[in-house]
Every structure is written in structure tokens, then in C-alpha cells.
Amino acid sequence: MDEIIVLDIKFKFGEVEDVIHPVILKDKANMVLIDCGYTGFLPVIEKAMEEKNLFCGDLTHVLITHQDHDHMGALYELKQKYPHIQVVVGRKESLYVSGKLKSLRLEQAEAMQSNLPEEQKSFGLAFCNILKSVRPVEADLEVQDRDVFDWCGGCTIVETPGHTPGHISVYVNQKKIMIAGDAAVLENGELAIANPQYALDLKEAEASLHKIMTYGAKEIICYHGGILIA
Numbered sequence: 001m002d003e004i005i006v007l008d009i010k011f012k013f014g015e016v017e018d019v020i021h022p023v024i025l026k027d028k029a030n031m032v033l034i035d036c037g038y039t040g041f042l043p044v045i046e047k048a049m050e051e052k053n054l055f056c057g058d059l060t061h062v063l064i065t066h067q068d069h070d071h072m073g074a075l076y077e078l079k080q081k082y083p084h085i086q087v088v089v090g091r092k093e094s095l096y097v098s099g100k101l102k103s104l105r106l107e108q109a110e111a112m113q114s115n116l117p118e119e120q121k122s123f124g125l126a127f128c129n130i131l132k133s134v135r136p137v138e139a140d141l142e143v144q145d146r147d148v149f150d151w152c153g154g155c156t157i158v159e160t161p162g163h164t165p166g167h168i169s170v171y172v173n174q175k176k177i178m179i180a181g182d183a184a185v186l187e188n189g190e191l192a193i194a195n196p197q198y199a200l201d202l203k204e205a206e207a208s209l210h211k212i213m214t215y216g217a218k219e220i221i222c223y224h225g226g227i228l229i230a
């Protein structure tokens, strides 16, 4: 039985409560985790999966939508503990995920640091350090727009750049479900561009949000915000 399982991972950083939604695609032959949370989150992911009677050891793939710390922070830990899991990354994002090119998010955060008001500088510095702590991982499989995998009866890779240059989303063809990553967020019941002030290319991000809409999905799953039912 093909299943799409949306994890609902609630956590607290200091006083701030937040929630993220990694997604699992499960069929007879494959179990694919889409995005894996922050650095140090492997036990959190394992627990969230176990609550649904799923086990990281049974994953065949982990697909990373993009290089941000909240999506690939735990990738290194995951791959260390379960080396058989195939790491799937967009071909344009792969150089950043593997650390061959410096994280653009870190470059952006460092560039912003000098313009921050004095009272925010220590917060900005802490954020830079969080980004630096993300350990790179080599992709096993690089993918591009319209690549199709047989997961859950057929999944299409949708390149959705803007938030980062090589961001990818995944469309589950038969179920008409779009797993958007950060190409869209759900805010007050509406789709929006994730943190537009941090989009590395806002025009591209807008075009990608539009591209997502053109698929006519019945459900759009956002890593931040959860499920939009069309």
C-alpha cells in the first residue's frame, strides 16, 4: 500500500515553539524521507517515525529539498548511522549539500551581520554558527526537473529554485500531492513564499510558487505550515 506520511515535529528553541513537517513516501519497495530537520535531530526524527511504527533503518532514500540547516542539519548523523540510505539532492543544490561550495545562506547571513543593529549582532552571530555547524554530505543521486521515480506509483521531481538555487519539490503523480519543501509556506491557510526577505532570488521564488500551482495538486504539503487541501 502506498502511503504518504506527514510528520509533525514540534520543538522548542529557547522560548520559541516551532513545528516542521518532514514527509515519508512509503511503498512496497521504498521508503523515502523528505528532509530531516536540524543538526542533532536524528533522535527526534527516529522517535517521530517510531510513533508511526516506522523505522529509519528501513529508509531506502532521504531526499533533501535544499541545503538549509532546518532541512539537512541531521543528514550527516542519519547517513553515519544508516549508510545504506541513498541521499537524493537536486543537481544544482548538490555542490552546497556536499560542501564543495560555501553555503549561500551562510554568505547571506554573514553579509547581513555588518548591517544588524548592535543589539541583534549576537543573535546574528549565533545564527551564523548554527549554519556553520551543518556537516556536508555527498549526494548518492543527483536529480533534475521532471526526473521520475517509481516511489508510490510515480513521483516527479519539480525544480523550484528561488529560496535557494537548486531547491526541489516532489510531486506524487497518482495521489496528486505536491511536497513543496520551502518553495511554499502555509500562512493563515494561504500559500506564500517562505521568508521572502531571505529568498536568494525572489523572482525565481515567485515563479516557482506559480509553477507549483500549475500542477493542480489536491494537497500541497509545506515543511513550514503543513498541509493545504485544494
Ligand SMILES: [Zn+2]
Pocket (backbone or CB within 6 Å): 068, 070, 071, 182, 223, 224
Ligand atoms: Zn525551512
